[in-house]
Amino acid sequence: MSGVQRGPQQRMPLQRGPMGQVAGGEKAKSFGPSAKRLLATLRTDMPLLVVVLVFSVLSVALSVIGPKLLGNATNVVFAGFVSLQVPAGATKQEVVDGLIAQGNQDQANMIAAMDFVPGAGVDFEQLAWILAGVLAVYVLASLFGWLQARLLxxxxxxxMHRLRLQVEAKVHRLPLSYFDKVQRGELLSRVTNDVDNIGQTMQQTLSQVVISLLTVVGVLVMMFVISPLLAVIALVTIPLTVLITVVVARRSQKLFVAQWKATGVLNARVEETFSGHAIVKVFGHQREVEADFRAENEELYRASFGAQFISGIIMPAMMFVGNLVYVAIAVVGGLQVAAGLLSIGDVQAFIQYSRQFTQPLSQLGSMANLLQSGVASGERVFELLDESEEEPDDAEPKTAPDHASRLAFEDVSFRYSPDKPLIDDLSLAAEPGSTVAIVGPTGAGKTTLVNLIMRFYDTDSGRITLDGVDTRRMTRDDLRSRTGMVLQDTWLFAGTIRENIAYGRPDASEEDIVAAATAAYVDRFVHALPDGYDTMLDDEATNLSVGERQLITIARAFLADPRILILDEATSSVDTRTELLIQRAMSRLREDRTAFVIAHRLSTIRDADLILVMEDGSIVEQGTHDELLVAKGAYWRLYNAQFEAPMDEETLVDPETVGAAASTASPGPDAEGRAEEPTSM
Structure with a gap:
């Protein structure tokens, strides 16, 4: 493995409890502002939202009228039934007076409140018109409800499409330091799981919230029209609903935050374990991995169960309150019918309204768990969107000449953490056509130099220039378009081999792609694959060997034809013979270009024009291979440690002896006049 300096930490440390389990999530920072920000994502479609609101009002208004019409139908049927119980030809007043005379005051009051003709029976024509009206009302209500749901x-x-685009764009604007401290699975969870949860929450709750609120208002109006006394009884449910919802929401919100945080942690664990599955098997850590997974899965289970259980209490509680109100309305309504203050159809309509009134309140309460979950996910996504971005490019950027390839460090200082110095006052110049090799122990800062060249990080002081132009005054795209990188870790994407090679230059012709593949020795194995250059690779390219994957990344750099070439242990996964062939091809590629080579195998950089030896972020030695051996310093110690058998300090070989041994071990010059590298390490 290369000595890669990746910042103060590779992953965000997990807070663990006394038993080694991941600690639960903290309470949401603020429910209200986060919910308001979620709603603001709909602002672009404000005209359509107005149309949705109009359709919702029409749907609710028609639905609210329905029970009153059905109550009228009940009155017609009941009045017709009563009319058959009294003598034909008598007037209603005569019937009422007769009941009063018999001492049946309650029946007299009820008959007096009814509209009927003695002996006439049920008016089926009037009943048919009422029922036809009810049917039309409910059909139109359903139609408007379907239209508003479709539009919403x-x-x-x-x-959600716009939010995903924002998240995608944000990820590309984040500095490399953000990815150094955040687990990949945690980031993926925010980009996928949390965004999906927001969409599902808004889809399921927005329509119901609007319909429920409008229904509550409409039903309340109709109840007061029918009977203010019964309406007051029904209003008792509102403070009880609010009280229950608030009490439960306070307890469940932090559990929903913990649930989605635990989901991200578990995703990170799964992604890390599956990516390094072979390593886990080789070192026999299955039990430790399974134990960590069980602990984190248990944490997710507890948070999810607690959130769903507590929030699930709302609906049964609302139903209990609704049933109590139903009983009260039935008793008081019956007494008012008996007293002649209400018709039986009005009581029937009011009972329906009481159900319509408590049902949306119960729905609002039950939706609290969805809202809590969605807002918790929203906060996690907004945290990502609010992360500090890399500094913007210069408002008036400069550009270097097209063929610029002289790269210079001028008194450069840099540190990942303010209290941990890494590179101080570094100065060096890489001339066009030269190869600069960087060697040193792990953590010495070799890859940090590459990160500074590419502006993945910016220097704290000093500057880096490309043909005299400060790279910080150039746009990142301009700088990076001039640079080609081949890393130890192979970066391949889902697609064909041809597409992966052409990633370095999408407009390349077929001839250019084949030429680059031939130069990188990809062409010699690609024809053995079933589909040749059209062979599909997944994002892990599991159908190729590690060395073959690395050759493809080298071919990509060949095709890009950059002015500055960065090779970070680029041939570490290929066999020695292929490495020698690639080195020859890279020698041609490096002509008139500046190349930076990070290497642990010193045999690969013996012919470099300049070798920099780094320790603790500082260049402790620089020179050619022969000059550094003569100096008997850090490079000499590295060389002896790599090429000689273990021995005491006193018996380390002399640099002149090493040089003679190396020249004796090397075969004669090849056809190009370059001595081939030793085939043994």
Whole structure:
């Protein structure tokens, strides 16, 4: 493995409890502002939201009218039934007076409140018109409800589409330091799981919230029209609903935050374990991995179960309150019918309204768990969107000449953490056509130099220039378009081999792609694959060997034809013979270009124009291979440690002896006049 300096930490440390389990999530920072920010994502479709609101009002208004019409139908049927119980030809007043005379005051009051003709029976024509009206009302209510749901679905999906685009764009604007401290699985969980949860929450709750609120208002109006006394009884449910919802929400919100945080941690664990599955097997850490997984899975289970259980209490509680109100309305309504203050149809309509009134309140309460979960996910996504971005490019950027390839460090200082110095006052110049090799122990800062060249990080002081132009005054795209990188870790993408090679230059012709593949010795194995250059690779390229994957990344750099070439242990995964062939090809590639080579195998950089030896972020030695051996310093110690058998300090070989031995062990010059490298390490 290369000595890669990746910042103060590779992953965000997990807070663990006394038993080694991941600690639960903290309470949401603020429910209100986060919910308001989620709603703001819909602002683009404001005209359509107004249309949705109009359709919702029409749907609710028609639905609210329905029970009153059905109550009228009940009155017609009941009045017709009563009319058959009294003598035909008598007037209603005569019937009422007769009941009063018999001492049946309650029946007299009820008959007096009814509209009927004695002996006429049920008016089926009037009943048919009422029922036809009810049917029309409910059909139109359903139609308007379907239209508003369809429009709202489109609005929410477009909002989630925009949110995903924002997250994607944000990820590309984040500095490399952010990815150094955040686990990949945690980031993926925010980009995928949390965004999906927001979409599902908005889809399921927005329509119901609007319909429920409008229904509560409409039903309340109708109840007061029918009977203010019964309406007051029904209003008792509102403070009880609010009280239950608030008490439960306070307890469940922190559990929903913990649930989605634990989901991210578990995703990170799974991604890390599966990516390094072979390593886990080789070192026999299955039990430790399974134990960590069980602990984190248990944490997710506890948080999820607690959040769902506590929030699930709302619906049964609301149903209990609704049933109590139903009983009260039935008793008081019956007494008012008996007293002639209400018709039986009005009581029937009011009972329906009481159900319509408590049902949306119960729905609002039950949706609290969805809202809590969605807002918790929203906070996690907004935290990502609010992360500090890398500094913007210069407002008036400069550019270097097209063929610029002289790279110079001028008194450069850099540190990942303010209290941990890494590179101080570094100065060096890489001339066009030269090869600069960087060697040193792990953590010496070799890859940090590459990160500074590419502006993955910016220097704390000093500057890096490309043909005299400060790279910080150039746009990052301009700088990086001039640079090609081949890393020890092979970066391949889902697609064909041809597409992966052409990633360095998408407009390249087929001839250019084949030429680059031939130069990198990809062409010699690609024809053995079933589909040749059209062979599909997944993002892990599991159908190729590690060495073959690395050759493809080298071919990609060949095709890009950069002015500055960075090789970070680029041939560490290929066999010695292939390495020698690639070195020859790279020698041609490096002509008139500046190359930086990070290497642990010193045999690969013996012919470098300049070798920099780094320790603790500082260049402790620089020179050619022969000059550094003569100096008997850090490079000499590295060389002896790598090429000689273990021995005491006193018996380390002399640099002149090493040089003679190396020249004796090397075969004669090849056809190009370059001595081939030793084939043994």
């Amino acid at each position: 679905n489109g609005i929410v999906q477009r909002a």
